[in-house]
Amino acid sequence: MTRKQITLAALAALSASSLAACNKPAPAAAVDTGKIADAVKADVHQLVVDFNAHDVDKAVSHDAPGMVGMFHGAPNVVGPEQDKALTTQQLAASPNAAIAVSDESVDVAAAGDMAIYRATYAFTATDPKTKAPMTEHGNWVVGYRPAAGGGWKIAWNVVSDAPASAPAASSAPASSAPSP
Secondary structure (H helix, E strand, O other): OOHHHHHHHHHHHHHHHHHHHHOOOOOOOOOOHHHHHHHHHHHHHHHHHHHHOOOHHHHHOOEEEEEEEEEOOOOOEEHHHHHHHHHHHHHHHOOOOEEEEEEEEEEEOOOOOOEEEEEEEEEEEEOOOOOOEEEEEEEEEEEEEEOOOOOEEEEEEEEEEOOOOOOOOOOOOOOOOOOO
16 A cells, blocks of 8 residues: 555545534433432322222223233233222222322432332222221332323332331330339
């Protein structure tokens, strides 16, 4: 190769790399994770309202296609139709069924393509054995993904009951002196 050919080859390579640099995709717009977290919390709050109103169709409308529900002691529920069947059965068996959430937090992926909602819950229902009102406490973790038409839908959720609280300790101060 002559010196001229080497120079032309180097210039061609430099031009190609410069053009490639010009063709880089524009950086993605910044994701407003706070706005997403607020939208997810609002969806959960509406889901709670819908469930507590015993409106099965509205409650299940928060599910994404293929949603997977993992509830303690039960087989996984896959898809809105199975969720609808379970929710219908649950509400028929327990006319006082209601849920309340607290200690909520939402983590949003930096890319804005996933959000994780976490909370503790109190579920009031009728005990199937005793027919007496009962309240179950536990943890609820919900994975959300963007919905095709906008908004956010539940991709999966895990409900895990917590053990019953231990009886409160006596508030009387302990004494190290022997009793008379």
